[in-house]
Amino acid sequence: MINIFEVNETNKMIEQENLDVRTITMGISLLDCADENLEVVNQKIYKKITSYAEKLVSTGKDIETEYGIPIVNKRISITPISLVGGAACKTIEDYVTIAKTLDAAAKEVGVNFIGGYSALVSKGMTPSDELLIRSIPQAMACTDRICSSVVVGSTKTGINMDAVKLMGEIIHDTAELTKENDSLGCAKLVVLCNAPDDNPFMAGAFHGVTEADAIINVGVSGPGVVKKALEAVRGKDFEVLCETIKKTAFKVTRVGQLVAQEASKRLGIPFGIIDLSLAPTPAIGDSVAEILMEIGLEYAGAPGTTAALALLNDQVKKGGVMASSYVGGLSGAFIPVSEDQGMIDAVNAKALTIEKLEAMTCVCSVGLDMIAIPGDTPTSTMSGIIADEMAIGMVNQKTTAVRIIPVIGKGVGETVEFGGLLGYAPIMPVNPYSCEAFVNRGGRIPAPIHSFKN
Amino acid sequence: MKKTIITVVGQDTVGIIAKVCTYLANNKINILDISQTIVQGYFNMMMVTDMTQAPKNMADISKELEQIGEEIGVVIRCQHEDIFNKMHRI
Numbered sequence: 095m096i097n098i099f100e101v102n103e104t105n106k107m108i109e110q111e112n113l114d115v116r117t118i119t120m121g122i123s124l125l126d127c128a129d130e131n132l133e134v135v136n137q138k139i140y141k142k143i144t145s146y147a148e149k150l151v152s153t154g155k156d157i158e159t160e161y162g163i164p165i166v167n168k169r170i171s172i173t174p175i176s177l178v179g180g181a182a183c184k185t186i187e188d189y190v191t192i193a194k195t196l197d198a199a200a201k202e203v204g205v206n207f208i209g210g211y212s213a214l215v216s217k218g219m220t221p222s223d224e225l226l227i228r229s230i231p232q233a234m235a236c237t238d239r240i241c242s243s244v245v246v247g248s249t250k251t252g253i254n255m256d257a258v259k260l261m262g263e264i265i266h267d268t269a270e271l272t273k274e275n276d277s278l279g280c281a282k283l284v285v286l287c288n289a290p291d292d293n294p295f296m297a298g299a300f301h302g303v304t305e306a307d308a309i310i311n312v313g314v315s316g317p318g319v320v321k322k323a324l325e326a327v328r329g330k331d332f333e334v335l336c337e338t339i340k341k342t343a344f345k346v347t348r349v350g351q352l353v354a355q356e357a358s359k360r361l362g363i364p365f366g367i368i369d370l371s372l373a374p375t376p377a378i379g380d381s382v383a384e385i386l387m388e389i390g391l392e393y394a395g396a397p398g399t400t401a402a403l404a405l406l407n408d409q410v411k412k413g414g415v416m417a418s419s420y421v422g423g424l425s426g427a428f429i430p431v432s433e434d435q436g437m438i439d440a441v442n443a444k445a446l447t448i449e450k451l452e453a454m455t456c457v458c459s460v461g462l463d464m465i466a467i468p469g470d471t472p473t474s475t476m477s478g479i480i481a482d483e484m485a486i487g488m489v490n491q492k493t494t495a496v497r498i499i500p501v502i503g504k505g506v507g508e509t510v511e512f513g514g515l516l517g518y519a520p521i522m523p524v525n526p527y528s529c530e531a532f533v534n535r536g537g538r539i540p541a542p543i544h545s546f547k548n
Numbered sequence: 549m550k551k552t553i554i555t556v557v558g559q560d561t562v563g564i565i566a567k568v569c570t571y572l573a574n575n576k577i578n579i580l581d582i583s584q585t586i587v588q589g590y591f592n593m594m595m596v597t598d599m600t601q602a603p604k605n606m607a608d609i610s611k612e613l614e615q616i617g618e619e620i621g622v623v624i625r626c627q628h629e630d631i632f633n634k635m636h637r638i
Contacts, residue, residue, distance in 0.1 A: 095581065095596065096553065096596070096629065096632045096633060096636060096637075097583070097594075098583045098584075098585065098592065098593075098594040100632055100635075100636040101553055101555055101594050101632055102555075102592070102594075103636075104631065104632055104635055104636070105555060105625065156607070159606070159607045159610055160606050160607070160610075160627070160628045161627055161628050161630070161631040162625055162626075162627035162628075162631065163631060345635045345636075348634040348635050349631060349634065349635060351634065352630055352631060352634045
């Protein structure tokens with residue numbers, strides 16, 4: 095039988111070390127909502143989302159109370175809208191009506207984000223894909239809860255450089271249209287390479303076409319728990335360090351597994367995957383950077399950071415796969431800047447630059463995340479940053495992403511405040527040299543060779 | 549059986565166990581096991597209980613226990629046993 099020490103350990107993780115289930119995300123397929131009549135599409139989408147997710151929030155709250163574990167977010171991911179709206183949407187405005195419908199449905203069921211205002215264009219764009227992408231700035235400006243993502247590359251297809259170029263412009267336009275709120279729209283827009291179909295985390299969540307009609311995916315977090323566990327093994331060798339991270343990741347994932355099974359049972363919707371990601375929040379003691387510091391770095395960004403992060407990411411996965419048979423999504427360590435107090439401190443101390451962050455993304459689970467840059471950064475430079483990041487994902491057969499926020503009207507040295515889980519960020523300098531001629535070439539970068547690995 | 553774990557943590561004072569047990573008895577909650585220690589003056593108790601017979605639902609019981617805790621100046625939690633089993637047992 096469970097003893098008092100084990101009970102206290104679990105409750106200490108929850109109360110003092112910010113252990114939580116970060117999100118229960120219901121994936122809903124909207125493929126059957128496609129129609130040639132836009133009004134019908136909107137009606138079908140609204141009806142399907144509000145009926146499937148009607149009890150999502152209340153079920154989440156019930157589980158929270160019974161098990162005493164906070165479930166921070168309840169969210170929805172949907173089929174990429176460019177696949178659903180293709181037949182009906184002939185203009186940008188047509189797509190924006192779907193965005194408004196999604197926003198209304200999200201508000202009706204009480205979820206804080208709905209992800210999947212997306213297009214998958216890793217090799218080429220259909221007219222529908224391009225229309226959707228061009229509608230993103232307006233869609234982000236007139237909605238509150240929509241997250242948008244565009245997949246522009248993969249290891250199998252190479253990188254669609256036309257889409258990369260376009261996304262530089264779209265990010266800029268989104269920033270411009272939401273400049274009243276410090277360009278907040280860009281915090282909900284992400285460009286991806288090798289995007290997983292079952293990711294429960296925003297802003298990159300969408301319900302892939304390989305998925306069932308509806309599915310429950312759960313994202314667990316707990317950087318504070320890992321940090322605390324590592325405090326107890328300070329100065330010990332790497333074997334002990336790795337063992338400690340694995341054990342902690344195991345415990346955290348098991349909680350996610352329990353919540354996912356329970357939610358799936360109560361909602362009558364099959365369980366998909368657990369995503370064990372160390373996802374930081376601006377709260378004190380909920381930081382991935384602090385884990386890196388505990389491993390032995392003065393600041394995140396110091397020499398050794400990439401190695402420490404590689405080790406952390408790998409051990410988290412190893413602990414997680416033992417705890418659940420269905421680990422998926424992005425599983426690993428996130429390294430957003432604005433959402434992590436330790437990262438913000440590192441930037442302010444000039445220990446962390448975009449270039450070092452780029453190196454870190456080779457071994458973390460996602461990519462350049464929540465980085466504020468000057469509002470006057472050229473669109474071609476943003477496309478260049480995206481291309482670099484996509485190339486890392488393509489060659490290393492991993493998911494990479496770019497979520498940068500060019501803050502209109504602000505420059506290096508200033509700070510931008512997004513509020514809530516999105517946090518605040520110092521604006522980081524960007525390399526001033528041009529890549530315009532490179533970005534303007536057009537076409538695509540071929541898929542990499544799969545032998546001759548070195 | 550609907551097993552739950554009730555934990556009580558806080559400054560030690562007279563009658564903590566009495567108050568909690570009275571509430572449990574009144575609500576037909578059976579106590580299967582109790583362990584209790586004092587760590588640095590802090591009262592620390594864990595009870596394994598069975599709520600199968602309880603007429604109220606778990607959310608209400610949790611809330612009422614929390615209120616009793618506030619009255620005596622301790623933190624009382626009531627959680628489903630599975631969260632601990634999952635985390636600490638393979």
